[in-house]
Amino acid sequence: MLSVENVVSGYGETTVVNDVSINVAPGEIVVIIGPNGCGKSTLLKTIFGLVRPGSGKIAFNGEDITGAKPFELVRKGMGFVPQTENVFASLSVMENLEMGGYTIRAPDLEEIFRMFPVLEEKKKERASSLSGGERQMLAMARALMTRPKLLLLDEPSAGLAPKMVEVVMEKIKELREGDSSVLIIEQNAKSALSIADRGYIMVMGKKVFEGKTHEILDHKEIGRLYLGKRGG
Template sequence: MLKINNLAVSYGMIQAVHGVSFDVKPGEIVTLIGANGAGKTTILRTISGLIRPKSGQILFEDQDVTKTPPQKIVAAGLSQVPEGRHVFSGLSVMENLEMGAYLRKDEGLKADYEQVFEKFPVLKERRNQDAATLSGGEQQMLAMGRALMSKPKLLLLDEPSMGLAPIFIKEIFSIIQEINAQGTTVLLIEQNAKMALSVAHRGYVLETGKIVLSGTGAELLDSEEVKKAYLGG
């Protein structure tokens, strides 16, 4: 579904990503793990069209989207939940969800709002509340619900557990698995390596903009290198 070939990204003179290649197959949860500054968010933002790469190629469903504008990438079926949630303050929960459906012209909107409310009952309760007044965990749910309203084939999640209480982290990860089981492919970036690898089919370990290890979620959880560097073992 997604193929990244030899991707290199720079900020001015600083190269953040060095020739990274990986793929995501339909129906998978794939995770990229690594320390802060490893280049994880840069890769997601480049896939989403928010950053232009220095070189390399991004293929989504065999179409080259390397230079495609972000709105066309969303329309093609690829949606990102950004790090830090970025809900629209001053707009209600419902209006935030409507923003997620902005590009849609189909008939299925009502059923999809209901589906989001089924996954995140707290959003239904607070549908008329200003999004800025929600707790961190609730804002994360709203950001995920908003992304789902664009009906993505591939959902990009950037640090969904960041700043959340442990009870919310468990809930968010079980919802990620549920979304995946219902047919959405997921590319997940996460500092909580243990949680990410426990739900992922496959994973890649990034260090200073390069992939240094890859394997199934179970293999990486079991790897001595990963345990030492990311799992406190």
């Protein structure tokens, strides 16, 4: 479904993503874990056409999309929830959803409200009045308005209380049941790995490990370095 091959990208002269290859199969949840500043968001932005790769190739559903623009990618079935400023605070919940659904595929608002009942309850309220968790729900729901086949999520649980982290993870799991693939970046590595099929570890712009989630969880050194496990 998504194939990223040997992508190098960054800002100006600075290389941030250095020769990274990853892929996502249909119906998969794949997580990328790595320390702050290692280039995770830049990789996601490069996939979504917000940062242009210096070299490498990105394909989506077998089609070369290297250098394609975000709006083109949305039309092709890709959705993106950025790490920050992912809702319009001054607009109402409903207006945020409408902003998300401007493209050709008719949004399934009923399905979205079934998944996020709190958004229906608060649809007339301003997004700025929502809690952190509710905002993340709104950001995800907004991206779902275009019925993406692949959703890119940049740290959807950042800054949330542990209980809310679990709620967000459950919602992400539901996306797969709705037939979408998900590529997710997470600091809450253990929570993300509990819902993912596979994962990648990135350090300083490079992919240093990849495997099924149990291989990552069972890996002593990875566990110690990136999952806060002791010993090993």
